[in-house]
Amino acid sequence: MAVVSMLNVKPSPAEAAPPVQISLRGVRKYFGSSGFVAVDGIDLDIPQGQFFVIVGPSGCGKTTLLRMLAGLESLSEGTMKLNRTDPSRPENSMVFQGDSLFPWMTVYDNAAYGLRMRGVSDKDVEESVKLWLERIGLYRFRDRYPSQLSGGMRQRVSIVRAFANDPEILLMDEPFSALDEQNKMLLHEELLRIWEATKKTVVFITHSVDEAVTLGDRIMIMTANPGREKAIIDVPFARPRNVLELRHDPAYGDLVFHIWEQLRDEVQRARMNAEGGK
Numbered sequence: 043m044a045v046v047s048m049l050n051v052k053p054s055p056a057e058a059a060p061p062v063q064i065s066l067r068g069v070r071k072y073f074g075s076s077g078f079v080a081v082d083g084i085d086l087d088i089p090q091g092q093f094f095v096i097v098g099p100s101g102c103g104k105t106t107l108l109r110m111l112a113g114l115e116s117l118s119e120g121t122m123k124l125n126r127t128d129p130s131r132p133e134n135s136m137v138f139q140g141d142s143l144f145p146w147m148t149v150y151d152n153a154a155y156g157l158r159m160r161g162v163s164d165k166d167v168e169e170s171v172k173l174w175l176e177r178i179g180l181y182r183f184r185d186r187y188p189s190q191l192s193g194g195m196r197q198r199v200s201i202v203r204a205f206a207n208d209p210e211i212l213l214m215d216e217p218f219s220a221l222d223e224q225n226k227m228l229l230h231e232e233l234l235r236i237w238e239a240t241k242k243t244v245v246f247i248t249h250s251v252d253e254a255v256t257l258g259d260r261i262m263i264m265t266a267n268p269g270r271e272k273a274i275i276d277v278p279f280a281r282p283r284n285v286l287e288l289r290h291d292p293a294y295g296d297l298v299f300h301i302w303e304q305l306r307d308e309v310q311r312a313r314m315n316a317e318g319g320k
C-alpha cells in the first residue's frame with residue numbers, strides 16, 4: 043500500500059463510534075517567572091480505547107503534557123476534560139521510564155499496591171494480581187524483591203501494577219527506553235497482548251518511531267520547543283498485531299520513514315536550541 047493512501051485512511055462512521063475520553067483545548071504550559079513555554083496550544087480528542095502515542099524530540103514537552111493529563115501539573119491555559127465511564131475505578135495509572143517499584147516490597151506487594159491503596163478487599167486484590175502476574179508470566183516470581191529481577195522483569199511488574207489497578211486511562215512515559223532491543227521487543231509483544239485483553243485508553247510517550255508504529259492506533263508528532271502538534275497520523279495496521287510480522291511488512295517501513303521525515307527537522311531544531319541556548 044502506498045504511504046499516501048495509507049496515511050489518508052479515514053475511520054468509517056461505525057469505527058468512529060467510541061466516545062471521546064480525553065479532550066484538550068488550547069492547552070498551554072508556562073514555567074517560571076520568565077514564562078518559558080513548554081507546551082503551546084494543544085487541541086486533541088482521544089477516543090475511549092485508543093492507544094495514542096506521542097513522539098517528539100527531547101525537551102518538546104511530552105512529559106509535561108502527560109503530567110497534566112495525570113493531574114500532576116496544572117494547566118497555564120486551556121481546558122482538559124477527562125470523561126469518566128466508571129467513577130469507581132481510578133482515573134489513571136502511570137508507568138514511568140526506569141525503576142519505579144518499591145525496593146522493599148515483593149513483586150506481589152508492588153503489583154497489589156494501587157489496589158490496596160484504594161481499599162480493595164484482600165480477596166479481590168489476590169484475584170486481580172494473580173491474574174495479571176500470570177498473564178505476563180511473573181506469578182512464580184511473586185515473592186522476589188525488585189533487586190532480584192532483571193530490568194525487563196521490573197518493567198513488567200510496573201506494567202502489571204498499572205493494569206491490575208484497572209484505571210480508565212493508562213499513561214506511559216517512555217516505559218521501555220532503558221531496556222535493550224531484545225527485551226524491548228518482547229515487552230512490545232506482551233504489552234500488545236495484555237492491552238488487547240482490556241482495550242484501555244492509553245497515552246504512551248516515546249522517542250522511538252518504531253515503537254510508536256508498532257504499538258499505536260494514532261500518533262501525534264510534536265514540534266521542538268515550544269511543543270505543538272506537528273501532525274497526527276493514523277496507524278492503519280490491523281489488530282491483534284504480531285510484532286515480527288508487522289516489521290516485515292513494507293507498509294510498516296514506509297510509515298516509519300514518513301514519520302521520521304517529519305520528525306527529523308524537529309530533532310535538528312531541538313539540537314540547535316540545546317547547543318545555541320534559547
Ligand SMILES: Nc1ncnc2c1ncn2[C@@H]1O[C@H](COP(=O)(O)OP(=O)(O)OP(=O)(O)O)[C@@H](O)[C@H]1O
Nearest residue numbers: 073074080098099100101102103104105106107267
Ligand atoms: N518544573 C519545571 N520547571 C521549569 N522548566 C521545566 C519544568 N518541567 C519541564 N520543564 C522544561 O519544559 C520543557 C519540556 O520538558 P519535558 O520534560 O516535558 O520534555 P520531554 O519532551 O518530555 O523531554 P524528554 O524527551 O527529554 O524527556 C523542557 O525544556 C524542560 O526543561
